[in-house]
Amino acid sequence: MKKNLLLMMLILLLGMLAACAPDREEVTEPADGEKPEASEEPKPEKLVIWEDLEKSKDWLPAALASFEEEHGIKVEFKELNMADKIRDQLRLDGPSGNAPDVVTLPHDQIGQVVTEGLIQEITVDDTVLKTYSESSITAQMYDGKLFGLPKATETPVLIYNKALMPEAPKTMDELYTFSKDFTKGENYGFLALWDNFYFAHGAIAGMGGYVFNETADGLDREDIGLNNEGAVEGAEYIQKWYAEGLFPKGIIGETGGAAMDGLFNEGKVAAVMNGPWAFQGMKDAGIDIGIAPMPTLPNGEPVKTFMGVKGWHVTEFTENPYWATKLIEHLSNDENSKARFTAVSEIPANVALVDDPIISDNEGAKAVAVQSQSAVPMPNIPEMGEVWGPMASALQTLATGKAEAQDALDEAVKSIQTNIETNHPAK
The missing domain is CATH 3.40.190.10 (Periplasmic binding protein-like II)
Structure with a gap:
């Protein structure tokens, strides 16, 4: 009897607690694959x-x-x-x-x-x-x-004079061989502003270098790959074109772009590495141009141009x-x-x-x-502003034969790191 009475009191107590509980809205889960609609803000005029x-x-x-x-x-x-x-x-x-x-x-x-x-x-x-x-x-x-x-x-591409180069080469090795045969006097097989990091990046990155390492959280300014093994190989490849006289001395520095454009528009250069902003000026100069993606590098990788x-x-x-x-x-x-x-x-x-x-x-x-x-x-973090100057200095020393690739790039990276620490304090 006592047991029955206790059981009835327990049931009554649970019922009272349920009655006192706050009301809850029934939650309906969206069907699989469906997403709740985003709330639209009022339409502006x-x-x-x-x-x-x-x-x-x-x-x-x-x-x-x-x-x-x-x-x-x-x-x-x-x-x-x-x-x-x-x-x-x-x-x-x-x-x-x-x-x-x-x-x-x-x-x-x-x-x-x-x-x-x-x-x-x-x-x-x-x-x-x-x-x-x-x-x-x-x-x-x-x-x-x-x-x-x-x-x-x-992004830069290969632009060629069809009168001098009927078809675009598929590899940089082919372009190198062509240039060795074609380059005589004031005539050049291929020209690129490789003392300018914007253009030189294509060879350096294609060989395995990088500016800032890409992570799941974005670019890591602490991880600079401009003097790693691949970057050095890319810099040595660039230096070869200057050392063998395939690039004229006059296309180094701030006046290099104008000098290169002038030679191409005069019909003295078979091919150049340049961007779409150059197309119309070449056509206006009367050059029948062909345009193609950059040939692949000697390691079989594409030229990884800046975009x-x-x-x-x-x-x-x-x-x-x-x-x-x-x-x-x-x-x-x-x-x-x-x-x-x-x-x-x-x-x-x-x-x-x-x-x-x-x-x-x-x-x-x-x-x-x-x-x-x-x-x-191109890296879009503010620290990228500290890269251009040191890399230009390094590339110009390579173009003029005043330094070895590893030494020049080590010095550039050291300057970049110092500038970042000075001008962009860590948060």
């Missing part, structure tokens, strides 16, 4: 973007009109010099409340402007990321976070980050990227366009697109 000078005609108004038609948001644009004016003006207009929602910048400025709080991280679906080449997306990242979407890429990526970015000052992100997705989609290429001849990073006739039938665009697949985005 308008958005504002800053595009590069003389890069909006014949494509941007139509792209903005289609965005307004789809989303009901008007977009205004303004043109400013992308290399420096956009960044400098954003520093002024951001704090004063006059900043745009979207800007375009070269990717090597990303680390700096993120550190200054000028642009913000963006979030997009994987389906959007797959629109672009992996390297171009890597260029838009800093500290493992995405800060933009790519709109155009550029520059221009991108669209959401500013830190916008009140509409969701819609600003939707706008840059729209501007850089396949349709609008194709229209932009037609208008301004800057090669898009969209993988679907590589095989599009508008790219594949354009020799220069195709060469840049193919070369970009093995290119390395």
Whole structure:
């Protein structure tokens, strides 16, 4: 009897506790493969973007009109010099409340402007990321976070005079043999500004060197690979072309680019390593040019040129980050990227366009697109500013035969490390 009474009291107590418990909403788990929808912020009446000078005609108004038609948001644009004016003006207009929602910048400025709080991280679906080449997306990242979407890429390629070199060589060994036979007097088989680290990086990285090691968290400024075994092999390969007289002494230093362009446009050089910015000037000089990806190095690896990526970015000052992100997705989609290429001849990073006739039938665009697949985005962390000077000094001592590769690169890396420690204190 007592046992029954105790059992009844226990049941009654549990019932009272359940009655006193707070109400809980029933949680429904999403079905496998489904993601909860992102909450959309209210639609603004308008958005504002800053595009590069003389890069909006014949494509941007139509792209903005289609965005307004789809989303009901008007977009205004303004043109400013992308290399420096956009960044400098954003520093002024951001704090004063006059900043745009979207800007375009070269990717090597990303680390700096993120550190200054000028642009913000963006979030997009994987389906959007797959629109672009992996390297171009890597260029838009800093500290493992995405800060933009790519709109155009550029990288050096092989440009040759068809009257002197009917077909592009497939390997640097072939190009070397050609140059040994062709180089006489003022005529040269192949020229490259390999005393300039922007161009020399292709050989150094292709042999195994690197600027900053790439980690899951971004670039490691403490791990510099510019004097490792591969970098030394690349530097020795570069030095060989100078030591054997295949490059003239006049293309070393600040005037080297103008000297190289002059020789090529005079018909005295069969091939050069240069970027898409040089195409039109060569054509205007009356040279029938061919354009191809860089030949493979003696080790069978590609020349890993530096790649520059221009991108669209959401500013830190916008009140509409969701819609600003939707706008840059729209501007850089396949349709609008194709229209932009037609208008301004800057090669898009969209993988679907590589095989599009508008790219594949354009020799220069195709060469840049193919070369970009093995290119390395220029490091976009602020510490990269400490690399150019020491590496230029090292390469010029190699070009003039004043130092051995290992010694020159050891000295360069030592200077780079000292400059980073002095000018970029660890956080």
